[in-house]
Amino acid sequence: MWTMPTRQGTERRTVILRAAGQLFLARGYAGVSMEDVLHAVGGSKSTLYRHFADKAELFRSAVEALLDEKSAPLRSFTPEDADVAATLVALGRHFATIVLDPSSIALHRLVTAEAERIPGIGQAFFEHGPAFGQAVLGRYLQSAADQGLIRIADARAAGAQLYQAMLGDPQMRLLTNSPSRPAPSEVEHSITTAVDVFLHGTLVR
Template identity: 35%
Template sequence: MRIPMSNDAPNGPGRPKDLAKREAILEAAKALFLSLGYANTSMDAVAAAAGVSKLTVYSHFTDKQTLFGSAVMATCQNQLPDLIFEYPAGAPVQEVLLNIGRNFQALICSDEAVKLSRLIIALGSQDPAFGQFFYEAGPKRVLAGMEALLREIDERGLLRIANPLQAAEHFFCLIKGAPDYRLLLGCAGPLEGDEAEAHVREVVELFIRAFEA
């Protein structure tokens, strides 16, 4: 999604500065997209909020849609990095799933994620392409990581999962469940503390029972 720049070389002298600017741009973009909406957020405004030139913004992100997608990816990556879907040797499958469940629960309950979900729903009613773009930038990557993990769990004989992608979808939908629906509607707050832990544990136990070897 991002055009590589010549100063993106791993050992280039300008890399730390460039990375810092990129992070500043992403943080500014997330804040503006969530507060002003997609249509009302301009690349000029992002540049001003990030303290960089508009040329610098375009050097990292070719257009506003690319910037939006990168902001979505960064939001997911912060809470669910790719490494979380790697199976540690000898780890109990329950602990691996609990770790993912807790992080996903924290992600969907964050104020940032709630505002982003509402924004996508609003944008999707205007242009369905935004919903697909959001899915490709965030949820699809998370599902792909979970699918690969569940396939490995099946191959190890820890659980019997005939369709890892479908099982991954079931897992995340169970974590979201009714609490997330009420949260998005604004008629309930996010699950926190012991309540969130109990919810995640119940989902993991249910999931394991469904796919027991």
């Protein structure tokens, strides 16, 4: 029978997830055992397994927690500028700070490596990571359209496309450890160019 989690239980779960997340990032999935996590946080094995049935569930939950923590500032995003272009660029900079951070790149690589072996981990990463950012953009675009500032048929799809256009190139270069790592000026250029093309296009009218 389901019971309401206690505050102590919720806090304990948070401690476990934070410790597990750091261990997985440092050692990889195969390099971490449930005993390693227990050693890091202390407590009893029964408590650990009461929260997480196995290592795969712990990994999935730790990935979700890491992504939710990174995206927390965007959950209360409020446009500070009435200018659509300025707001989209500001959002792009927020996304870049999160997505291009070394720990985010490491997490992306880790999940990609384990996606075929751990059911649901790829979907969890996508929903709590890229899809969240795309949804933030989509909601803003829909709001701008409702105010008559832009004309758009599918805000959700447009948000996904703009998100990738902003960060796809610098993120891929980091994920593949390319020698041509993106400089801050290149990331800024990628964001501003994507916004400009998105809003104004390239067709001569």
